[in-house]
Amino acid sequence: MAVSIQYLNGIMTAKLSGELDDHTTQEIRKNIDAQVEKRHPTILRLDFSHITFMDSSGIGLIMGRYRIIKFLGGELQIVNVPLRIMKILEISGMRALGIDIKGVGKND
Amino acid sequence: MIEINEMNISFLSKSINESFARNVVASFLLQLDPTITELADIKTAVSEAVTNSIVHGYGDQNGIVYINAKIFDNGKVIIKVKDKGCGIDNIERAMEPLFTTGIERAGLGFAVMQSLMDNVKVQSKLNKGTTVILEKNIIRRYYNDDKQ
Numbered sequence: 001m002a003v004s005i006q007y008l009n010g011i012m013t014a015k016l017s018g019e020l021d022d023h024t025t026q027e028i029r030k031n032i033d034a035q036v037e038k039r040h041p042t043i044l045r046l047d048f049s050h051i052t053f054m055d056s057s058g059i060g061l062i063m064g065r066y067r068i069i070k071f072l073g074g075e076l077q078i079v080n081v082p083l084r085i086m087k088i089l090e091i092s093g094m095r096a097l098g099i100d101i102k103g104v105g106k107n108d
Numbered sequence: 109m110i111e112i113n114e115m116n117i118s119f120l121s122k123s124i125n126e127s128f129a130r131n132v133v134a135s136f137l138l139q140l141d142p143t144i145t146e147l148a149d150i151k152t153a154v155s156e157a158v159t160n161s162i163v164h165g166y167g168d169q170n171g172i173v174y175i176n177a178k179i180f181d182n183g184k185v186i187i188k189v190k191d192k193g194c195g196i197d198n199i200e201r202a203m204e205p206l207f208t209t210g211i212e213r214a215g216l217g218f219a220v221m222q223s224l225m226d227n228v229k230v231q232s233k234l235n236k237g238t239t240v241i242l243e244k245n246i247i248r249r250y251y252n253d254d255k256q
Contacts, residue, residue, distance in 0.1 A: 091220055
């Protein structure tokens with residue numbers, strides 16, 4: 001499974017793993033959206049600690065979830081982003097939208 | 109600048125092949141002894157170009173994606189990703205950041221390619237297909253010629 005989802009006290013955490021591209025994001029998106037629709041979390045947290053590769057499909061995945069969670073009145077957090085993945089996120093200028101992005105503490 | 113090696117692959121425009129394509133190109137380039145960052149940059153750029161061919165070039169129809177990669181003695185890498193799909197009617201607009209044809213897409217494919225590679229060229233003809241040419245200079249940390 002490329003995503004495992006946990007829900008506790010309004011916070012939904014989706015732990016992603018493996019490579020995020022156009023192919024793999026299709027399944028991940030379906031899984032997250034189904035759970036978000038069911039639970040209506042106040043915070044959706046995407047944990048990137050086990051992502052080993054990402055192209056702009058990953059940015060599309062984040063933007064899409066951002067729209068949905070905003071529509072539901074919630075908040076999106078991106079956590080544990082490895083340095084190499086952060087480089088791709090920086091290109092997207094996503095911080096300007098007010099999306100909360102946190103990298104991993106150490107350099108990889 | 110002397111060409112030292114070349115590879116060609118072709119594969120069906122199935123999204124599962126995006127990972128295959130970027131990993132084949134990365135494996136081929138290992139002989140230049142790139143850094144992890146250089147290799148990751150090229151893998152990402154190849155993934156963007158191949159995804160464009162599969163998603164936008166061919167869309168719902170099946171087609172063949174072609175990749176040609178050449179490496180040169182000075183560390184230069186030239187990768188061509190080609191499809192015979194629908195083509196792009198306005199290349200300038202397609203390359204604009206945030207231009208997208210789908211809600212789940214970021215429209216950043218070309219922006220990502222341009223920021224990770226030294227040079228990106230796009231050739232396209234409507235209903236004929238598109239070729240994306242990616243160039244990057246790998247810093248040579250040693251030369252085989254210097255040995256012995």
